[in-house]
Amino acid sequence: MEFCDECGSMMHSEDGLWVCRSCGFEKQQGDDDADRMTTTEGQDTDSGPVDMSEVDDSEIGPTTRVNCPECGNDRARYEMKQIRAADESETRFFTCTECEHKWREDDH
Structure with missing residues (x-):
């Protein structure tokens, strides 16, 4: 560079x-x-969905204020992971503290 x-x-x-x-x-x-x-041109940077089904909920970390898309609860546990190219932002994974619904959020 x-x-x-x-x-x-x-x-x-x-x-x-x-x-x-x-x-x-x-x-x-x-x-x-x-x-x-080096170049990332032509590389596949989207690895697709991440399976979080076998992760114990207690390992998913601290809570934050965010609205659950399923039940509307305003608290969820979150974890941040680098799953895309290193020059892109981390992906946030949420688990609702009420209904246990899981979703992810990416910066676009």
């Missing part, structure tokens, strides 16, 4: 140059830069 010398933003690789999309600064890439680069 390369950062702009002018504004500090992350730079992008374009035709052998590092290009800052924030301020337009450009600089030549070094020979070893390509060896250090």
Whole structure:
């Protein structure tokens, strides 16, 4: 990863140059830069539903104020897990303290 010398933003690789999309600064890439680069382009970042059926409710952690979509109760236990790419936010898993309904919430 390369950062702009002018504004500090992350730079992008374009035709052998590092290009800052924030301020337009450009600089030549070094020979070893390509060896250090990785990309998530084309990778499947959605692993699908997560099965929480075998997790003991007592392991799901602290409670928070959130409305249950099933019964309307305003308290649920929650747990946060990194299930997508590392550069994306964590997914929040909730379990209603009243009816035990389980759901998840992602930032979009």
